Amino acid sequence: MHLPRGLVMSKKDRFKDQVVLITGASSGIGRATALEFAKEGAKTVLVSRSEEKLQQVADEIRGFNQNVLVIPTDVSSVEQVGSMVQKVIAEYGRVDILFNNAGSSYVGRIDEENFVENTKKMMDVDYFGTIYLTKEVLPIMKNQGSGHIMNMSSVVGRKAFPHFGGYSSAMHAISAFTDSLRQELAGTGINVSIIHPALTQTPLLEHVKPEDMPPPFRRLTPLSVESVAKAVIEGVYYNQARIIVPFQPRLLFIADSISPRLGDLVVRGLSNKIFSRLLGTYRGKLYHEYKY
Numbered sequence: 001m002h003l004p005r006g007l008v009m010s011k012k013d014r015f016k017d018q019v020v021l022i023t024g025a026s027s028g029i030g031r032a033t034a035l036e037f038a039k040e041g042a043k044t045v046l047v048s049r050s051e052e053k054l055q056q057v058a059d060e061i062r063g064f065n066q067n068v069l070v071i072p073t074d075v076s077s078v079e080q081v082g083s084m085v086q087k088v089i090a091e092y093g094r095v096d097i098l099f100n101n102a103g104s105s106y107v108g109r110i111d112e113e114n115f116v117e118n119t120k121k122m123m124d125v126d127y128f129g130t131i132y133l134t135k136e137v138l139p140i141m142k143n144q145g146s147g148h149i150m151n152m153s154s155v156v157g158r159k160a161f162p163h164f165g166g167y168s169s170a171m172h173a174i175s176a177f178t179d180s181l182r183q184e185l186a187g188t189g190i191n192v193s194i195i196h197p198a199l200t201q202t203p204l205l206e207h208v209k210p211e212d213m214p215p216p217f218r219r220l221t222p223l224s225v226e227s228v229a230k231a232v233i234e235g236v237y238y239n240q241a242r243i244i245v246p247f248q249p250r251l252l253f254i255a256d257s258i259s260p261r262l263g264d265l266v267v268r269g270l271s272n273k274i275f276s277r278l279l280g281t282y283r284g285k286l287y288h289e290y291k292y
């Protein structure tokens with residue numbers, strides 16, 4: 001009898017000795033995902049700019065798994081990305097899973113002074129960072145004949161929110177790139193996934209005043225980083241092409257595919273307390289009420 005993969009292996013063995021490269025691993029979703037992969041036996045490579053923060057995450061991992069590598073890198077620098085991947089190969093000789101997660105986020109309307117500058121920054125880090133990593137790692141995975149690339153987008157990478165035009169554009173760009181990549185790599189043994197989480201409890205938007213948040217976020221209870229990390233890991237294990245967490249944004253995407261104005265109406269509804277309560281996206285606590 002053929003059992004589903006999840007029933008064959010115990011959870012702690014699923015990624016044993018697999019080399020998992022995670023960008024943005026010093027904080028938030030990246031940190032939580034690195035911890036989860038390491039708990040399941042993976043050899044993790046932690047990448048972000050801050051060596052100090054990465055070492056703290058590595059110390060946590062070393063409490064139960066010695067196979068962890070810290071390589072401070074700015075993912076918007078093609079040179080730094082190239083030399084980081086060389087170091088990974090020198091140490092581990094392969095890359096089994098790449099999680100392109102590093103990102104920055106700015107809120108602002110089109111007519112705000114820094115809109116263009118901030119949008120360029122997000123494209124450089126979130127979008128081009130994803131492309132630089134993918135281009136460096138792909139030949140390695142092709143040589144191996146196997147691998148998995150998981151890209152981070154957002155709910156706003158499928159339906160934009162007002163005051164979030166720059167960030168939503170970067171997230172849509174990642175979504176389109178991933179869609180194309182998955183089809184280009186079909187049959188190569190390299191799997192490609194994308195995850196679109198809703199607002200998550202991380203320091204990403206800490207710098208934004210509550211009243212300046214995109215209107216739907218003013219009534220959203222954020223997801224935990226653990227729930228998003230779990231979705232990433234299950235998404236890799238079961239090779240899910242597109243992961244949306246939680247389920248409610250699917251309703252928004254369906255509404256938007258019927259008519260953009262219907263989609264806009266749902267977006268507006270999200271900033272309404274009663275509508276958000278009924279939908280289950282507001283559960284009594286808001287983003288700025290959490291402490292880090």
Ligand SMILES: NC(=O)c1ccc[n+]([C@@H]2O[C@H](COP(=O)([O-])OP(=O)(O)OC[C@H]3O[C@@H](n4cnc5c(N)ncnc54)[C@H](OP(=O)(O)O)[C@@H]3O)[C@@H](O)[C@H]2O)c1
Nearest residue numbers: 024026027028029048049050074075102103199200202204
């Ligand atoms: N939080 C949310 O609501 C949410 C929802 C959907 C999607 N996302 C996406 O999830 C990803 C992770 O964000 P998060 O929420 O976990 O935020 P976070 O806690 O602020 O983490 C962002 C990570 O990206 C790294 N980073 C930023 N710029 C970088 C650069 N130039 N080069 C290398 N690393 C860089 C940061 O580390 P250093 O500062 O050390 O470089 C940090 O580790 C982002 O792509 C974000 O767009 C977040």
